[in-house]
Amino acid sequence: MFDNLKIMWHQGKQFIPDVTTAKVPGIFRGRPLISMANVDETVLTDLCPTKAISGNPVCIDLGKCTFCGECAVQFPDKIRFTSDYKLSTNERERLIIKEGDEASIMVNPENVRKEIHRLFGGSLKLRQVSAGGDGSCELELNATNNVQFDVSRFGIDFVASPRHADGIVITGPISENMAEPLEICYNAIPNPKIIILAGTDAISGGIFTGSPALNRSFLDNHPVDLYIPGNPVHPLTFVNGVLSLLRKG
Amino acid sequence: MNYISIYNNQTIALNDIPVLGYKDFRNINLELLSDQPERHCVSYFGYKDNDKIKLFCCIADDATHQIYVSSSMVDMNTIRPSFSAQNHNFEKFEREIHENFGIPYSDHPWLKPYRYSHNRYDENKTIENYPFYKGQCEELHEVGVGPIHAGIIEPGHFRFICNGEQIMHLEIQFGYQHRGIEQLFLQKKKLLERTTLAESIAGDTTVGHTTAFVNLWESLCGYVPDPSLDYARTLALELERIAVHTGDLAAICGDIAYQLGNAVLGRLRTPMINFFQEWGGSRLAKGLIRAGKINYPFNQEHADRLNEILKAYEPDFGEITEKLFRLPSALSRMEKTGVVSYNEVLEIGTVGMAARMSGLKRDIRTSHPYNLYGKTIVHQPVLKHHGDVYSRAQIRKEEIKQSIGYLKKLIANVPEFNKPEDVSLTPASGKFVLSLIEGWRGEICHCAITDDSGNLVAYKIKDPSHHNWMALAQAVRNNDISDFPICNKSFNFSYSGHDL
Numbered sequence: 230m231f232d233n234l235k236i237m238w239h240q241g242k243q244f245i246p247d248v249t250t251a252k253v254p255g256i257f258r259g260r261p262l263i264s265m266a267n268v269d270e271t272v273l274t275d276l277c278p279t280k281a282i283s284g285n286p287v288c289i290d291l292g293k294c295t296f297c298g299e300c301a302v303q304f305p306d307k308i309r310f311t312s313d314y315k316l317s318t319n320e321r322e323r324l325i326i327k328e329g330d331e332a333s334i335m336v337n338p339e340n341v342r343k344e345i346h347r348l349f350g351g352s353l354k355l356r357q358v359s360a361g362g363d364g365s366c367e368l369e370l371n372a373t374n375n376v377q378f379d380v381s382r383f384g385i386d387f388v389a390s391p392r393h394a395d396g397i398v399i400t401g402p403i404s405e406n407m408a409e410p411l412e413i414c415y416n417a418i419p420n421p422k423i424i425i426l427a428g429t430d431a432i433s434g435g436i437f438t439g440s441p442a443l444n445r446s447f448l449d450n451h452p453v454d455l456y457i458p459g460n461p462v463h464p465l466t467f468v469n470g471v472l473s474l475l476r477k478g
Numbered sequence: 479m480n481y482i483s484i485y486n487n488q489t490i491a492l493n494d495i496p497v498l499g500y501k502d503f504r505n506i507n508l509e510l511l512s513d514q515p516e517r518h519c520v521s522y523f524g525y526k527d528n529d530k531i532k533l534f535c536c537i538a539d540d541a542t543h544q545i546y547v548s549s550s551m552v553d554m555n556t557i558r559p560s561f562s563a564q565n566h567n568f569e570k571f572e573r574e575i576h577e578n579f580g581i582p583y584s585d586h587p588w589l590k591p592y593r594y595s596h597n598r599y600d601e602n603k604t605i606e607n608y609p610f611y612k613g614q615c616e617e618l619h620e621v622g623v624g625p626i627h628a629g630i631i632e633p634g635h636f637r638f639i640c641n642g643e644q645i646m647h648l649e650i651q652f653g654y655q656h657r658g659i660e661q662l663f664l665q666k667k668k669l670l671e672r673t674t675l676a677e678s679i680a681g682d683t684t685v686g687h688t689t690a691f692v693n694l695w696e697s698l699c700g701y702v703p704d705p706s707l708d709y710a711r712t713l714a715l716e717l718e719r720i721a722v723h724t725g726d727l728a729a730i731c732g733d734i735a736y737q738l739g740n741a742v743l744g745r746l747r748t749p750m751i752n753f754f755q756e757w758g759g760s761r762l763a764k765g766l767i768r769a770g771k772i773n774y775p776f777n778q779e780h781a782d783r784l785n786e787i788l789k790a791y792e793p794d795f796g797e798i799t800e801k802l803f804r805l806p807s808a809l810s811r812m813e814k815t816g817v818v819s820y821n822e823v824l825e826i827g828t829v830g831m832a833a834r835m836s837g838l839k840r841d842i843r844t845s846h847p848y849n850l851y852g853k854t855i856v857h858q859p860v861l862k863h864h865g866d867v868y869s870r871a872q873i874r875k876e877e878i879k880q881s882i883g884y885l886k887k888l889i890a891n892v893p894e895f896n897k898p899e900d901v902s903l904t905p906a907s908g909k910f911v912l913s914l915i916e917g918w919r920g921e922i923c924h925c926a927i928t929d930d931s932g933n934l935v936a937y938k939i940k941d942p943s944h945h946n947w948m949a950l951a952q953a954v955r956n957n958d959i960s961d962f963p964i965c966n967k968s969f970n971f972s973y974s975g976h977d978l
Contacts, residue, residue: 236738255756256774258759278673296760359631361655361657362974363680366681389629404654406977440661443657
């Protein structure tokens with residue numbers, strides 16, 4: 230008993246008081262800034278392992294970016310990753326950062342379904358499905374509920390049964406072998422429900438784009454409510470993304 | 479000679495590997511393993527060579543630090559005797575070969591689908607129709623779990639046959655995570671694409687798999703890495719080990735409802751992975767390990783910072799683990815739960831922690847050293863003997879302490895790093911190379927073969943989970959089904975590393 234109290238005392242306060250303003254330690258590769266500097270665009274676009282960079286004007290698609298940082302290492306005057314971890318949005322095209330863009334990435338409240346705030350604003354239960362994910366996004370989603378990020382304090386929880394869930398969080402590029410279980414799980418969630426894509430692999434297929442072992446047809450048939458980029462998704466990116474989706478429009 | 483002896487990360491000419499008739503090939507490799515616990519098969523795979531299949535068998539010898547490689551050219555139609563009928567170490571390997579190429583075996587004891595890869599030989603076999611073992615008995619019932627599990631983890635299907643609460647048998651079905659990684663290694667030609675693929679094999683072992691890849695690639699390209707690169711990789715490997723072991727101890731606490739242990743150990747993992755971010759910009763070390771260079775050199779400031787983190791970590795970790803391993807309610811859940819004996823792990827051919835928990839000394843850091851192992855770091859494996867959850871938890875605790883010692887030793891002498899600049903790396907033609915790494919979970923093996931133009935014709939990845947999942951199936955036998963989660967978590971094998 231006293232041992233346990235002593236251990237608790239030694240831990241001190243671990244939780245992050247304000248997850249919307251917390252600073253991430255060290256170098257974090259978040260929202261990139263692309264300068265107007267002149268570079269050989271062919272070399273730059275050719276460098277990217279997932280073809281996330283396009284030329285004329287130079288753009289980075291955060292839905293495809295693996296955040297490996299190679300472009301920033303090779304073209305430091307052109308590309309710089311900031312520590313801004315607020316990367317989530319409900320509109321796919323907002324993930325494409327153009328040269329000169331300095332604006333934050335945000336959820337467009339105009340296009341958020343009205344019932345989302347009304348029904349899920351105070352409590353959102355999510356069912357997570359890993360569909361070919363390598364386990365990294367899964368680790369980070371687990372971390373959202375550790376004592377530091379503590380996402381439960383906002384009424385956001387991961388639940389075991391899709392019947393208890395208000396939405397689905399998909400990680401991984403959606404393998405052929407997981408396509409059907411994913412569909413079954415989604416169908417088991419009562420309406421209305423939301424779909425969140427967490428991580429580059431889920432949003433675009435990432436490095437697996439074009440692999441014959443994938444089947445991404447689920448995304449052709451169902452609307453996505455939130456895109457959360459990252460490789461893997463940082464817990465703060467996830468928390469802030471979901472909170473901004475739930476906010477009153 | 480019937481086989482060629484090579485060392486870890488040694489590139490040899492493909493033509494130097496003896497090509498044997500299947501009968502000799504089988505006899506020799508079975509002979510190599512017979513009554514030799516210090517030897518095991520690290521990789522056995524094939525690739526299509528015109529209309530035939532060329533098979534490669536690689537047996538590692540922990541005593542001589544060598545790997546014995548032999549090969550055989552077989553056609554796809556002749557029915558052949560299996561290795562597995564004589565030695566269960568080969569069971570998974572032959573299932574994979576059978577699935578990929580359709581090679582029929584006359585006496586394989588368990589010739590079931592392996593991972594339902596997209597390019598499998600028989601497309602009529604589908605993941606919905608896996609042939610589970612059935613208990614033909616009215617008293618027994620089946621429990622199916624997955625592919626989607628209760629928590630936030632990867633998918634796989636567990637099928638239990640139970641007598642009441644007691645598990646009689648567990649069969650695990652894989653393939654849900656299959657993304658076609660090995661095939662993509664051949665298709666994607668750029669180094670950065672391949673490195674990114676290696677980083678995505680198993681997200682909890684980013685450093686392990688990427689280091690296996692870059693060590694292999696540098697050897698294949700005849701490039702000798704600067705000692706600073708070996709330094710960074712060794713450091714990152716030990717850091718990854720501490721981070722995952724800490725997280726897994728937290729998860730074990732969670733499964734036995736010791737909430738304080740779960741919270742404290744869970745939060746102790748954070749400074750370790752946050753240090754990866756401070757160093758390389760990613761909490762799970764993506765972007766850190768690169769062939770021929772490192773984009774984020776490790777400097778004295780990093781060393782001081784890591785030293786600070788370790789100083790804060792050690793007393794808190796010591797306090798909570800001391801409490802955990804003295805707590806009767808925790809011990810009663812861990813001791814004698816999920817036991818796998820020495821003979822069983824030997825028969826299965828487990829590697830890494832899943833071997834050391836039962837007294838089988840398998841640790842690549844000692845047996846086939848790479849990077850700074852065997853030089854700056856002379857490693858002695860942590861061995862336990864009971865093969866239960868308690869042994870596995872103890873190994874994690876002791877390995878964390880051991881790794882902290884290694885980190886301290888490493889950061890006492892930070893080498894000079896070069897500026898991150900791409901070096902020219904061109905794979906040599908007609909070569910074979912094999913790279914072994916001791917990841918936190920155990921032995922990782924990557925093999926590459928190039929053709930006469932230097933193109934990859936085969937890239938074979940083996941995660942330790944390939945061997946080890948069977949140990950979980952054995953561990954849960956005769957345990958209550960309610961103890962399955964703690965058994966599973968105490969191993970924590972990879973689905974994505976298995977399914978590739």
